[in-house]
């Protein structure tokens with residue numbers, strides 16, 4: 041099943057409470073916007089969902105399992121967390137081929153994700169020469185490699201121009217339209233307008249609202 045379930049998740053870094061008893065579900069077939077000001081705890085939550093950070097309390101499950109227990113994680117959850125995490129000397133296509141190979145995925149999938157991410161003209165170039173927007177696209181391509189039912193993107197429109205932002209909105213819509221669960225974070229509500237169906241809003245690590253966009257507009 042294509043869901044992310046976050047239950048009572050908490051994380052402190054020394055004196056800082058980054059995430060504070062957070063509970064929400066990312067359902068299939070819709071784009072869930074994860075909104076909150078910088079420092080609200082969005083990235084920490086996403087890192088815990090991916091098992092990159094250990095919660096002090098609570099659980100995060102992907103399709104009913106902890107991320108670390110998945111045998112084929114790339115086929116379960118695709119994530120863009122840090123667009124700068126590619127070696128600068130690597131060419132985009134080689135990076136994706138290496139990733140496919142390391143995860144036992146068919147290499148033909150590489151050309152498909154290059155196309156999906158809008159990287160066709162840049163696939164032979166080294167990642168070190170990429171703009172932030174191009175690195176975001178490379179991260180999106182990597183996230184799509186395993187054709188996963190669950191996707192999670194942390195601030196994916198950072199560094200994209202207005203055309204890129206419109207493209208991203210369309211991509212998110214089509215991924216959700218295929219029945220996938222999509223979680224996308226932003227510190228700007230306006231970036232998610234027209235993109236998200238549902239909003240999970242947080243502040244200081246706590247849930248502020250968990251509401252459908254239609255419901256929110258009715259209430260306004």
Ligand code: ADP
Pocket residue numbers: 053056057058059076077078079080081082083084085
């Ligand atoms: P957001 O993604 O919403 O901007 P973060 O999850 O990055 O928020 O940060 C939440 C809080 O936790 C912030 O106060 C941030 O400074 C702190 N924080 C995040 N990661 C670390 C870390 N590795 N060490 C110490 N503090 C951290």
Ligand code: ADP
Pocket residue numbers: 109110111112113115116143144145146186
């Ligand atoms: P897990 O143990 O992580 O739950 P499974 O081994 O049950 O994962 O596989 C889950 C799904 O991942 C499969 O049904 C398939 O769709 C996809 N998958 C797994 N391995 C591959 C692969 N090598 N290439 C493409 N898809 C794969």
